[in-house]
């Protein structure tokens with residue numbers, strides 16, 4: 001049997017729930033409400049990949065300023081700047097252009113590049129130039145708001161996932177979903193993301209925890225080519241980043 005190669009996620013407790021890691025070369029949607037830890041999880045994936053597996057990563061930030069992400073991640077002891085200097089991590093800043101101010105970053109896009117085809121070319125060129133093996137887009141909805149038509153963002157998502165797969169990048173695409181109401185069973189904003197990706201991981205914050213104090217939950221909704229854990233997994237954000245609490249494994 002041909003085995004799917006696995007990419008360790010860098011999140012303690014997660015790999016053992018998904019046969020050792022993300023399937024190599026695939027795209028995973030990480031979906032959740034605000035403050036559920038999507039940005040931390042995605043950065044942790046890139047930082048651990050760079051530090052522990054020598055896999056360079058490319059991070060696209062659409063909403064948050066790169067400078068603030070660097071600052072926030074220092075809280076977990078993660079020196080993004082040092083990894084950038086070593087060429088193991090690169091941040092492509094879309095946040096300045098998105099609000100129409102000049103970017104202070106080394107890597108950014110011009111306003112005329114804020115359009116599916118050009119953005120895709122820029123992203124893939126950057127990925128190639130740093131020899132990226134891991135990729136994060138933070139986030140799809142943030143990007144969508146900038147493209148006038150929903151058909152544009154759909155086209156962008158479809159093509160992006162296609163190119164990522166072609167290039168063999170193992171990717172996290174971040175989505176944001178409402179936490180309550182009838183939208184609860186939706187994992188994506190544009191209704192296409194969850195179908196084109198190979199995996200969906202949902203992060204939730206609950207005021208009614210299953211276990212005492214376990215307000216944060218991770219849930220693997222889909223992981224192609226993988227026999228994965230199917231239950232809710234308690235998640236903690238500590239001074240060392242995100243970790244999952246042990247669950248009874250019978251997968």
Ligand SMILES: Nc1ncnc2c1ncn2[C@@H]1O[C@H](COP(=O)(O)OP(=O)(O)O)[C@@H](O)[C@H]1O
Pocket residue numbers: 032033034035036037038039040041075076237238239
């Ligand atoms: N140093 C820390 N220790 C514990 N929890 C933290 C720390 N820093 C941030 N958090 C938690 O993480 C949340 C932000 O996570 P983030 O990944 O930015 O969320 P998202 O991207 O899903 O909106 C904060 O609201 C807070 O609850």
Ligand SMILES: [Mg+2]
Pocket residue numbers: 038039040138
């Ligand atoms: Mg975020």
